[in-house]
Amino acid sequence: MITAALTILFHGLAFAMVLYIVSVGLGITMGLMNFANLAHGAFAAAGGYVVVMATRSLGLPFWVALPAAFVTVALAGAVVERLVVRTLYGADELRQVLFSIALLFMAIAGFTLAFGPLQQQPEIPAALSGQVTLGGIDFPAYRAFVIVAGVAILAALWLLIGRTRMGMRIRAAVDNRNMAEAVGVDTRMLFTLTFALGTGIAGLGGGIGADVLSITPTYGQEYLVLFLIVVAVGGLGSIFGPFLAALCIGVVDVAGKYLIPEFGAFFIYGVVIAILLAKPAGFFGVRS
Amino acid sequence: MPEALSLSNVRAGYGATVVLEDLSFDLPVGGKLSIIGRNGVGKTTLLATIMGLTRLHAGRIGLGGVDIAALRPNRRAHAGIGFVPQQREIFPSLTVEENLLVGLRPGAWTLERIYDLFPRLQQRRTNMGNQLSGGEQQMLAFGRALLTNPSLLLLDEPFEGLAPVIVEQLFHALLRLRDEGNLSIIMVEQHAKLALAFAPRTMVMSRGRIAFDGASQALIDDPAKLDALCGIGGLH
Numbered sequence A: 001m002i003t004a005a006l007t008i009l010f011h012g013l014a015f016a017m018v019l020y021i022v023s024v025g026l027g028i029t030m031g032l033m034n035f036a037n038l039a040h041g042a043f044a045a046a047g048g049y050v051v052v053m054a055t056r057s058l059g060l061p062f063w064v065a066l067p068a069a070f071v072t073v074a075l076a077g078a079v080v081e082r083l084v085v086r087t088l089y090g091a092d093e094l095r096q097v098l099f100s101i102a103l104l105f106m107a108i109a110g111f112t113l114a115f116g117p118l119q120q121q122p123e124i125p126a127a128l129s130g131q132v133t134l135g136g137i138d139f140p141a142y143r144a145f146v147i148v149a150g151v152a153i154l155a156a157l158w159l160l161i162g163r164t165r166m167g168m169r170i171r172a173a174v175d176n177r178n179m180a181e182a183v184g185v186d187t188r189m190l191f192t193l194t195f196a197l198g199t200g201i202a203g204l205g206g207g208i209g210a211d212v213l214s215i216t217p218t219y220g221q222e223y224l225v226l227f228l229i230v231v232a233v234g235g236l237g238s239i240f241g242p243f244l245a246a247l248c249i250g251v252v253d254v255a256g257k258y259l260i261p262e263f264g265a266f267f268i269y270g271v272v273i274a275i276l277l278a279k280p281a282g283f284f285g286v287r288s
Numbered sequence B: 001m002p003e004a005l006s007l008s009n010v011r012a013g014y015g016a017t018v019v020l021e022d023l024s025f026d027l028p029v030g031g032k033l034s035i036i037g038r039n040g041v042g043k044t045t046l047l048a049t050i051m052g053l054t055r056l057h058a059g060r061i062g063l064g065g066v067d068i069a070a071l072r073p074n075r076r077a078h079a080g081i082g083f084v085p086q087q088r089e090i091f092p093s094l095t096v097e098e099n100l101l102v103g104l105r106p107g108a109w110t111l112e113r114i115y116d117l118f119p120r121l122q123q124r125r126t127n128m129g130n131q132l133s134g135g136e137q138q139m140l141a142f143g144r145a146l147l148t149n150p151s152l153l154l155l156d157e158p159f160e161g162l163a164p165v166i167v168e169q170l171f172h173a174l175l176r177l178r179d180e181g182n183l184s185i186i187m188v189e190q191h192a193k194l195a196l197a198f199a200p201r202t203m204v205m206s207r208g209r210i211a212f213d214g215a216s217q218a219l220i221d222d223p224a225k226l227d228a229l230c231g232i233g234g235l236h
Helices: A002-033 A040-057 A062-083 A093-115 A141-163 A165-175 A177-182 A187-211 A224-234 A240-259 A266-278 B043-051 B073-079 B096-101 B111-117 B119-123 B134-146 B164-179 B192-198 B216-221 B223-230
Strands: A131-134 A137-140 B005-014 B017-027 B032-037 B055-063 B081-084 B152-156 B184-188 B201-206 B209-215
Touching (some): A002 A165, A002 A240, A141 A165, A141 A187, A141 A240, A165 B096, A177 A187, A177 B073, A224 A266, B017 B055, B043 B055, B043 B073, B073 B081, B119 B134, B134 B152, B164 B192, B192 B216, B201 B216
Parallel strands (some): B032 B184, B032 B201, B152 B184
Antiparallel strands (some): B005 B055
16 A cells, blocks of 8 residues: 555656646746747757657757756747747737737647657666665665756746846836836746746756656647646746646546546546635746 | 937827827937826836837937837837836746846946835845735836836836835835936826826827927916816826
């Protein structure tokens, strides 16, 4: 019984951390820019492909491939923000949704063309290929790494958002964009940097989480609802809210599928509905 | 010497709606100006237009001789405009000290000077912006604008909704600002008594235009004229 509970908890945490790493940037950009970026998952998939290509085709170490995924996807995010997304700030939700869905489908077609339709796996370093023993139970070392990475990214974001001048400005702009401008904050530049940061972290999440959420061309479409749930339940513009939401969703989903598999994803959506009825702006959201 | 602020034939509003019609006036460096008028005549829109938060349909806005009409609000803040909005618009996710520091630019105004002007803010420095009373929020809005080290300070109804004792404290702080240094100040205010006592020059607005622009003393000496311009009971 305890072994089953610990196993559910461990795998639930690993799943939760992947959801968190991919989704947190979406929450920040949606909170800051009011832009519903349904193509966010495509940036995560792009990060996954960068790690796959870097480790398998180029033979680069995994530890080099991960920062490469972050930088590559962040740069791509900055370009997309400057060229297209910027024109849609303040546009109605339908235009934003249609644009980002179109971008998502274009990315899916592009990934299929470039990498084929099949699932891709990055080359995992030997140190993470084995098992770790926790409480007398063996767990996959890679998933332990995913959990540690999720917590490390939360801590890094907390430092960035909570303790730096840039973070202070992001929070101010999330609270009130016009007033932030009126005290001298260049919100356009801030939007570009934040969008790049959010997509870069998603790319990192795609690479780190490839073992949990498989990298396929349809990644961004397949897991989109999960990413949106994490953001909606966690709260727009928050970094702790999505962490808490991802923990709830990850552990409940794994527990539900492990204990009562015939219910499928029933529990996850039940929990989401209950939370959003009680807290429409999510756990830590500045607005719903 | 260029004017601190110069508006020429300004037409502005929100989207296609025009609120300000063909508005022109100058403010010398170090000048103080009070703006009064009934509700909805465009006083707040005027300050928002100077700050760049509305749509400018026509006209020129000069700051220290430089045309700023095409600049975004953040560039206008860097050019020297400090803004205290009507609703204070404190950043709730930032602490009091972060609210003060978020727009900090080098200059005569430092955190220490703000804490000297408003000691209450120092006591509340670690509180979040949304944990303050109305008076404290107004002090914070003042301090936040001053720490951008502006050459022109725009105050939009700074005493609205505050208890009389707080109004008195803030008004004294404002008088210190008026009498120290060479800061140009425009204050929109519903309390005519405070507005007229604050600045030697007062502008009365009506339907998006300037109905009166002259010595405050002229309105103090002629209450009937003041009532005619602003409406009995419309102002305090």
